[in-house]
Amino acid sequence: MKAPDFRYERPASLSEALALLAEEDATPIAGGQSLMPMMNFRMAAPALLVDLNGLADLAGITAADGWLTIGAMTRYAALEGSAQVMEGVPLMARALPHIAHPAIRTRGTLGGSLALADPAAEMPAVLLALGGEVVVEGPGGPRTIAADDWATGLYETARAPGELVTAIRVPLAAPGQRFGFHELARRHGDYALAGVCIAATGDAVRVAFFAISDRPVRAPGAEAALATGDIDAAVAALADLPIDGDLHAGPDTKRHLAGVALRRAWAEATS
Amino acid sequence: MTNPLNLFDRPNSYIGKTVPRPDARRLLEGRGRFVDDIQLPRMGHAAFLRSPHAHARIVSIDVAAARAHPGVIAVFTGAEMAQHVEPYVGVLTHLAGLRSAPQHPIAVDIARWQGEPVAMVIADSRATAEDAAELIEVEYDELPAACDAETALDPGTPVIHPAFGNNLAWERTVDVGDVDAAFARDDVTVVERTMRFGRHTGVTLEPRAAVAEFDPSEDRLTFHYSGQAPHMMQFIFAKHLGLPEENVRVVAEDVGGSFGIKIHTYGDEVATAAAAKVLRRPVKFVADRAESFMTDIHARDHVVEGRMAVTADGGIAALAFDDLTGIGPFSMYPRTSAIEANQVLNLTGAPYVVPNYRATARVVFQNKNMMCQYRAVGHPIAMAICDGLLEDAAAAIGMDPVAIRRRNLMRDDGYPCASASGMKLADLSHHKAMDRLVELMDYDRLRAENAALRAQGIHRGIGFCSMVEVTNPSPMFYGVGGAPIASQDGATLRLDAGGGLQVASSVTEQGQGTNAILAQIAAGVFGVPIERVRVKTGDTETVPYGGGTWASRGAGIGGEAMLQAALALKSQVLDVAAVILQARPDDLDIRDGSVTDANGTPRMTLSDLARTVYYRGNELPSDLTPELIATRHYRVTDFPFVFTNGAMAAHVEVDPDTGFVRVLDFWAVEDCGRVINPQLVDEQIRGGVVQGIGGALYEECLYSPEGQLLNTTMADYLVPMAGEMPDIHVAHVETPTRTSVLGAKGAGEAGTGGAPAAVMNAVNDALRPLGTSIWQMPMTPERILKALGRV
C-alpha cells in the first residue's frame, strides 16, 4: 500500500495551478483525506500532484446578497468554527459533526468533498437540499453549476477535466426556513447507511438523500408530499426512488432506513 | 521454607497492587522498538503479489519485467521458493483423523484463496517492490471454488485437495449420557436454534512484521518479528529452512497487539526468512492493512444447530448440537485449525451440570483465508450455544435467566469435578460470581426500569453469560500432539553488583503488561523496589526456553516460574549473607534492597553483598560458592488446563425502526484466581469485552459468493470504537488455583469469550416481546430488521 512515484508541485496562484493541471495525468490534492488512501491503494496514480494548499484564492468565507461564498480550500474544521456558517447555514452546521472524526475534519476541505462527490458524503447532499452552487474555473474561465446539476454519477461531477472547484455558494437561511437532518451510521463518524437533508420554506420543500444511490438524490415524490405536510405519503413515495445497496445494507434495507431518516429529519424540521 | 501466604503480605510485596507498567512511558514517548523501526544496512523490502482468485491454476508466471525493474533485488515464484523451504502440514496427532495438505510459503501451481502469495519481490523500498509486483504477469486458469462452509461437503462441491476425496478436515463427536432419551421425555421443554457466527479477525494496531537477517559466515538466522512465540518460531525456521536450531535466533521486542493472530506460521514470514538466507542480506516485510485483512488468520466461521431440553423447574436435561466450521484451504501450521472446534466441543455447557450431552464438530476446507486460533479460541461459540439456548429455554418456561443459572451452575463447593465433556474443573466460583454480578448491576431495579420503559416504546434488554475460560494449559494442549510448542516456561533472576535485578522470562509482552507483572513478582518475592528490576522477554538467545504467550498463560505459568526463581535466588543470597553476617539464613530476610534481620532491621545492602561476591571474593570463605543467579521452570501438572470462570451481563437498547443496538452498560465479574495487578487485569477484561462486543455487533470479514474478500479497509471492516462502547464495570472473585503457589489463573480472553453471548442474550431479551429473536453474529442492523420483518 505505497503510492507509485509521482511529481509534486505547489503552485502559489490559481492561474499557475490551472496551467499545471493542463498537463497529462495531473490531479489536484486538497486535504488529501480521500486522495491519499486512493493513491496508496493504487486506485489513483497521478503523474503530477498539484497541491492546492498554497492557493490563497481558494480560501475564505464571504457573505453577500443573501449568499455565502465559501472558498474550496476551506476545511470542515474552519466551517465549524465560522459564526457565519453556524448561524447563516444551519443545515450545514448540523451536518458537519457527522463527517468522519476531528482529525479528518481538520484536513478535509469542502471543495474536496464536492469534487470527490462520494455518494455517502454529507456536504453534497446539504448543498443539494439548499439549492446551492459550485463555482469551477478552468482555462476558459469561471462558471457556476447548480447543485442539482453537479453530481452526474458515481464519483462523477459536471466539472470538466482541467477545471478546479474554486468556491461553493449557499443561500443564507431565510426567516422562517426550517431544516432537518438525520443520518444513520453504525459508528460515530462512519459514512451513513442512509441519510437525508431537508430544507423547507413555506410549502417549498427540498429533500436530498445521501448514501442510498450513486450520488446524492432529491426525492420529488417525498417533496411533494411534505409540501402538504404528509410525512406518511412522503415515506411511501420513496418506493419509487432508485436505490443501490452497499456492503452493509441491501437496497430494501436502505429504502427502509431512508424512510426512518426522513421521518426523523422531518420531525426535527417541524419541531 | 517461607510460608507461601507471606509472599503476598510482605512489606514490599507488589502482588495485588496496581503498579504502573515499566514500559508505559517509553512507549508513550514514541521510543518503542517495533519491527518496522529496524533499519539495517543492505536491507531489502518485500512485497507479495497475491492471488486475485479464490481458486485458480497458475498456468504461467512471467517475472522478467519485475526482475529488470530498477531497484529490484530479487523475485521469487512459488516454485523457486519451494526449493529453499520444506513444506509444512498443520496436523497434530492428538486430534485424531485431522488432515491437511502440504503447504508452501508461496503458492505452487494452484492458488487456493484470494490473498495467497503467488510471487515475492524484494527491492530497495517497499514502494519499488510494489511497482515491480505490478509488472509480474500471471496467467490463471480459474477453478470452481468451494467457498461456503455449509455446502463444502455437498457432492457437487469442488474438492480442494482431490486426494482427500472430500473437503472434510476433521470430525469429532462427544456423546455422554442418553441424549435421545432425555429429549424424548414428556416432562421437558425443548428449544432449538440455528446459530451463525461470521468470520472476523484480530485487528492489531501493529500489523504482522518481520526483519530477517542471515549471516552466512555463521550459518545463522536472526529473525525479528512481531509475534507471541519466539521459541516455536525458532523450531519452525530451523526445520523448514534446514538450519541447526541453535543457529536461529528469534527476537520479538515491542509488539503492538497480537490477539492470537501472531502465533501462526505465515507464508509471508517464512518466505522473508528464506529470502534473507538465499540473498545473504536482510529482508523486511511489513503487512499493510489490506494484506492483514486478507491473510491474518480469520476467526470463528461456525454454523451450529443446537438443542436444549429443560425440565419444568429449569433443570438442564440435555444439550446437543452440531457445529460446522470452515477453516480455509489448509489447517494452519503448527497449531492446526481444528483446535477451535475442539474447544467448542470441550467447553460448551462446562459451567453447568449437563447430564446428557452430545456434540459433533465438522471442520471443512474452503477457498477462503485460513481460520485459526484467535483470542478466546472457541469460547464465544461455546458460551453462545449454551447460554443462548439456556435463556431461550428460560423464556419458554417463564423463568428468570438468573434463576435458571442458579438452578444449573456447578456448585462452588463441588470441586474438583468434571464437565459433561470430561474437562477437569477445580477452584471455580460460578455462584459467587453470579451473586456479585447481580448486586453490581442492581439487577432487580434494572429489570423494573426496563419494564417501565417498554411501556413507553423503549426496547431494552438484559443478557447474561456464565462462562469458563481455558487458561494455563499443560502439555495436553499442544505438546502431546507433537507440536513444537513448550507448555513450560522459565524465569531467570540475576542480582547485579549494583543491587538491582536483571530478570528474563520466556513468556512475552504483546502490550498486555506481562513485563509489569513479572517485575512485580520478582521485586516482591525477592525483596527489592520494583524500580530495581529490569525485565527481558522475547529473545530466544537470552531468555529461558518456553512457550511464549497464548491461552492466557503468561501470568499463571510465567508468573509462577518467576516466583519460584525469586524464592530460589533469595535463598541463595541469604546463604551468602548468613556467612558474611555470621547469622542463620532463617533469621534473615530481604526487604527493600537490603538483607535484614527477621524484624526488618537492615543488616547490609544487596549491593554491598553483591560487590563483596563479585569484586572481593577474597573476603569470603574459600568453600563458599555464591550463586547470585537462579533459574526455575514451571508447568501445570495434574490438570490439562486451569479453568477460570466469570459472570457477565449486558444491557442494551434495540431501536426496532433501524435495527441499531446500543450497548448501555456491561458488567463482568471474573475469577482469575490471584489478581497480580488489578488495573492490568481490569483492562484485559475490558479490552476483551470490547472485542467480544465487536464480534457480536460489528466485525465481519465479508466475502462474495466467489470468495472475494469485500472489506479490506478500516472504513469497511467495523472495529468497535470508543464512542459506541459502554462503561464496562469489572469486579473480581479471587479463588486461587491449587496448581501453583502464586495462585494466578489467566484473564486475557474471558471478556472476548463471554461478551458475545451476553450481548446476544440482551438483544434477544429486548426483541422477544416484539415476537422475534436473532441468532447470527454480528447482529447487524440489516439482520435485526430482517428478524423483525421490517425489510
Ligand SMILES: Cc1cc2nc3c(=O)[nH]c(=O)nc-3n(C[C@H](O)[C@H](O)[C@H](O)COP(=O)(O)OP(=O)(O)OC[C@H]3O[C@@H](n4cnc5c(N)ncnc54)[C@H](O)[C@@H]3O)c2cc1C
Ligand atoms: C476515515 C475517514 C472517514 C471519512 N468519513 C467521511 C464522512 O463520514 N463523510 C464525508 O463526507 N467524508 C468522509 N471522509 C472523506 C473526507 O471528508 C474527505 O476529506 C473529503 O471527501 C475530500 O476532501 P479532501 O480535501 O481531503 O480532498 P482530497 O482527498 O485532497 O481530494 C479528493 C478528490 O477531490 C479532488 N479535488 C480536491 N479538491 C479539489 C478542487 N478544489 N477542485 C477540483 N478537484 C479537487 C482531488 O483531486 C481528489 O480526486 C472520510 C475520510 C476518512 C479518511
